[in-house]
Amino acid sequence: MVRRTKAEAEQTREQILDAAEAVFLERGVARASLEEIAQVAGVTRGAVYWHFRNKADLFDAMYCRVHLPMQDLFDQVMTLADGGAVEALKAFCAQSLQCLATNSRRQRVYTILFHRCEFVDGLRESNNRLVAIRDSWLGSMEDLFRREQSLGRLTDVCPRLAAITIHTAMIGIYFDYLRSPHTYDLPAEAPRLIDLVFRCVD
Amino acid sequence: MVRRTKAEAEQTREQILDAAEAVFLERGVARASLEEIAQVAGVTRGAVYWHFRNKADLFDAMYCRVHLPMQDLFDQVMTLADGGAVEALKAFCAQSLQCLATNSRRQRVYTILFHRCEFVDGLRESNNRLVAIRDSWLGSMEDLFRREQSLGRLTDVCPRLAAITIHTAMIGIYFDYLRSPHTYDLPAEAPRLIDLVFRCVD
DNA sequence: TACTACATACATTCGCGTTTGTTTGCCATT
DNA sequence: AATGGCAAACAAACGCGAATGTATGTAGTA
Structure with a gap:
């Protein structure tokens, strides 16, 4: 055949x-x-x-399969300019965790990204692309918090630090959950976790 | 020779x-x-x-060299039972970041742990030990928050969720900082970052 | 017929675990 | 105090498998 x-x-x-x-x-x-x-x-x-072409190319394609839909959703959330931006971001984060807990493909791919790969040699360029995505997302979130400040909210926190805090918090949850999923009940705990995390930018 | x-x-x-x-x-x-x-x-x-014995044994020894001192410090912080426990934990977290930013050995080793190794095959047991450490630290922090609750503080947050939030926040900062250190000024930003993170358990 | 979408075969490289060899520090004996 | 023996602390050599990239073969399709 x-x-x-x-x-x-x-x-x-x-x-x-x-x-x-x-x-x-x-x-x-x-x-x-x-x-x-x-x-x-x-x-x-x-x-x-x-x-x-090679293993790195395969790796990139595998990652794209789960990242592109999420990127679209994120862009969609970020482009809305009305007052409920932080709430929308919060909802996006909660949904992201929910999706991670239920979608086995996302679980596999992000487990690979966080715990099963070394970003050296052939994967250096893949890493550069991931860092670029991080920078982009971080920038968007910083803009969001800056807009929020111009509306008189969150006057006491630096927008950049707020963005970093939310971003690193999500990274940390992803990392820790995927390392030992059995210690979590993510579908049940995700909303309360997100609530706690977002208290620092409220 | x-x-x-x-x-x-x-x-x-x-x-x-x-x-x-x-x-x-x-x-x-x-x-x-x-x-x-x-x-x-x-x-x-x-x-x-x-x-x-082999590469995994070498890896473990390399990790022990930086972990044991930090473990001692953590144990020391956790054993104090007076009222300022959360403040002590907060100080420990800040100092941990400060140390990460200034101690090049810690920087190298944790970069390896987060971004340069795959916990499979020979490193499976190393991973089990890391997970055990995580569970232990998480348990200690949960106890700390529970004691704090018995003193009438933090009555609205679940001790376990508070511990997870702090733990994952620190993990996330470590991960993100070590992935692109040049985007941070950690010695300067660490205190403000920790302040923000701990707002969610205040 | 030309090209696609593979399968098969080939050459090369690299790293691991083990074994064997060698020299010297250390300790018991006299 | 000198000495003899044993084991520590390595160096060097061996045997082996495994993975990569490429080159070539081939059958169906448009």
């Missing part, structure tokens, strides 16, 4: 990405072999090298 | 640990070879295998 139709080829690509998630999660990105990924996907390394 | 005195052997051990820090940081733990570590330390792999 060779030379599938375009749709079949796209399906093969998705199978390889699914396999990459599983193998990265189990072995870690560095020790994961493209051979094993191919086997899990039911193909050979030839197929992997056809769809992706 | 073989068979050094005990003091010289201990110095060799320290040199190997120093080299491991440097190589782990540059290549990541998985892609770091014991050969390169030995070279940087000015010895051969024979010396490395004499002092450590």
